[in-house]
Amino acid sequence: MNELISQRRSPRAFDADATISADDLRTLLEAARWAPSHGNTQPARFVVGHRGTPTFDAIFETLTRGNKTWAFRASVLLIGCVVTTDDRGPIPNVEFGLGLAMENIALQAVDLGLIAHMMGGFDKEAAHRAFAMPPDARPLVAMALGRQGSLSDLPEDLQAREQRERQRLPLSETVFTGSWGVSELG
Template sequence: MTGQFPEIKRAATSAPPHEIIATRWSPRAIDPDAEVPEESLRAMLEAARWAPSSGNTQPARYLLGRRGDSTYDRIFGALTRGNKAWAHAAPVLLLGCAMTSNAKGDIPLAEYGVGLASENLVLQAVAEGLVAHQMGGFDPDAAARVFALPDNVRPLACIAVGRLAAVDELPDDLRDRELAPRKRIPLDEVAQAEWGRPAFG
């Protein structure tokens, strides 16, 4: 059953960011019956492709798994047990990887580049009316092995994509966390004019 955005998850800010940013979050309740349109997937990966990167080295690579195919099964198999408890409902799983070198040598800030690309991908998912949950809880060595990745390709994160479901679709132990307000450190800690002195009065 598809769910509605819970307002308790809206970002509490001192200045209003774009609605796509304010409503981006990482839900675990994903509708197992809702599909992700191919055009939405293409748009998400185009958004990732056009992310900035150091020297335009473009280190981000994604393995795209659709429920029922072997890529999906291999990504799912690399997840931790805790993530498997909810991610099985997602119709799409991605494995984000960094190309750490190319023909010219090592790629600087490759992981940073994948982070930029992945945020583009996730925000585009929100724009498409979807949800996307990034996960560090997986076995990167197992992922590299089952996909026979080259030595210069490093698995960094998995991403579950789908449509939001009602929270009662989740196991009992995850429901409270799903409905808890999101928290961030204060802006004064993030933005500083000098170390220890907030940038905003």
């Protein structure tokens, strides 16, 4: 397995003094642009703001209270959105396209020595309004990007979560052959 995959984590301890260069941000977004999508429809769209800008602040305001306890230290906040139609009509499987684009960003972040944390905890309707999105655009996920910071900057409960051992279900519980729940993998 590629090391980028095994090294990818979702930390919350961001360095509040770090920045992401325009070139690195462009590289991250290019990685998203090259993600596969259903029929090459490319439904992924992004609202992106560097810390200290009105866009960052507007994204931050949509976050849930728990995410606000740490995300303010990120260098960049973004909202991953989908457009649901194109000139051919409704686009199928838009979530698939955005998911792949977001994972490309997360893996590219590892390659650049950055960290990325995806968040479902934000007010999607508020984001839609704040950025005057068209009716066929749907915000689905937020992401914080930056450099690793100190665990001591996080509330105690989050410090403990950050230090937990990473666990994944065994393949025998996720990959089946012949019938649901029957696995040939150990």
